[in-house]
Amino acid sequence: MSSVRDQEAISRLMMFFKEWDNGNKVTRSQILKNFISFNRGRTVPELEQEFSQGGSLFLARLTTWLxxxxxxxxxxxxxLQSVWIFLAAAGSGRYKAEFVEVGGILTLLEILGLKQLNEEHKMEALKILQVLARAGRKYKELICESYGVRAVAECLAKSKMEDTQEQAQVLLELLAHGNPKYQTQVYKGLIALLPCASPKAQHLSLQTIRIVQDIVQKPxxxxxEQLLGTLRSVHMEVQYEALQLIRDLMKTEVRPAVLQGLVTLLRPSQKDGVRTKPQIIEDPAAPQMSEPLPVFIQQAACAKAIGMLARESAELCEEMIRMRVVHHLLFAMGNTGHTESQRQASLALEYFVSMSPVVEEQVRIAIGEKLFRMLIDSAGMLYMKMDSIQVDVLVSNQVNIPGVKEVTE
Known part of the structure; x- marks a missing residue:
């Protein structure tokens, strides 16, 4: 009886393969839809039973057609969904090896870069790559050796669908864990994403860098430069992640560079303050636009970061004072082109004044008693109360903190 049942099962399998091999696109599509419907979540033994121990033969056909x-x-x-069912099945080590041996990884990575394919296809390819990456270091290295980091990073940067971008982020994080040979490559790839045009990609990259930074240790x-550049974003979720990463980097050797960058960016260069308007904006009939320059958004974010860091560490507070932060905060307070810059700079300066009697004395001398009292009484609203003379005093201030080289413009 057993041999009869076996023969019947083999006969059914042969008929199935004959239908597949001779079928057109419509026939194959229906076969795949039925397969997906009935086999999602099955284990390898269950799949092998379904195919009379010929699961690998069907996977090979899928891979070839792919x-x-x-x-x-x-x-x-x-x-792609059918391939995922095979590779994600419990105990699918053999299926994974067979898929990789015929160039499956390269095919999936090429799918990510094809403009003519839709986002759903790329998302399915990313899910299969995630299954492989979760299978261990060998597969992570194979993906990276196939220029996978670049392909996935470009997909993250260029994708128009957030679900696809999130799947790309998950894969990059997987490639960084337990992959010492290529973890630095993943880290550098994430840094390279920071200047990209997609706010969602910037947000996800910053999140992932925070995780990968702990893995690679040395920044x-x-x-x-790339991190400080993200502070120009008008998207609050990007700025939030950037500020959290700045906080993390205070424990590393790039701390002085980050602090110096924050302080320096409180005074945008004249070149940064000039922008060329698109022709449509020059059209008298077009509505007037008064959005802040990215450089002023960055200035406000730097002032916010400086205030945050100063409140968290007296050591950082002293270090920034030595970097002439007080002088630059006063300048930012006089930036009438962006009220948020003025507000954040005033709040930060108020804290430095409260923490250092020397700073308090020198700021009082530099800006005068009346303006100093206004700062102490209502730092967050100071920008609404200043007149043009007081603004000029702030912009042209000369603060001489003992032990800090005097600033001359």
Whole structure:
């Protein structure tokens, strides 16, 4: 009886493969839809029972069709979901090895870079790569050796769908864990994403850098400039993650560079303060736009970061005073082009004054008793109460903190 049942099972399998091999696109699409519907979440023994111990034969057919048709998108969603069912099944080590041996990783990475494919296809490819990455260091290294970090990072930066971007972030984080040979490559790839045009990509990259920073330990010098550049973003979630990363970097050797960068950016250069308006804005019929320059958004964020760091550490407070932060905060308070810069600078300066009698004395001398009292009484509202003369006093201030080289402009 057993041999009869076996023969019947083999016969059914052969008929199934014959239908697949001779089927057109419509037939194969229906076969895949049925497979996905009935087999999602199954284990390898269950799949093998379904295919009479011939699961690998069907996976090979899927992989072959994937490699032949992925550039055209033919049934691509169904193929990728079916491959995922095989590779995600419990005990699927053999399936994974078979998929990788025929170039499966390269095919998935190429899918990520094809403009003609839709976002859903790329998201499915990322999910399969995640399954492989979770299978261990060997597969992580294979993905990285296939220029996977670059492909995934570019997908994250260029994708228009947040779900796809989030899947790319998950994969990059997986590639950084337990992968000492390539963890630095992942880290550098994330830093390279920070100047990209997508706020969502910036947000996700900053989140992931915070995690990967703990893995690589030593920060790359390039992180300072790129990180401070994200403070120009008008998106609060980007600025929040940037501020959290700045806080984390205070425990590393790039701390002096980050602090110096924050202090310096309180005084935007004249070049940064000039922008060329698009022609449509010059049209008298067009509505007038008064949005702040990115450099002033950055100035406000730097003042906020300085105030945050000063409140968290007396040591950092003293270090920034030696970097002439008081002089630069006074200048930012006189920036009538951006009220948030003025507000954040006033709040930060109020804290420095409260923490240091020397700073209090020198600020009082530099800006005068009346303006000093206004600062102490209502720092957050000071920008609304100043007149043009007081603004000029702030911009042209000369603060001489003992032990700190006097600033001359």
């Amino acid at each position: 490699r032949l048709s992925y550039m055209f998108g033919t049934c691509l969603g169904e193929i 790359h010098p390039a992180i300072v």
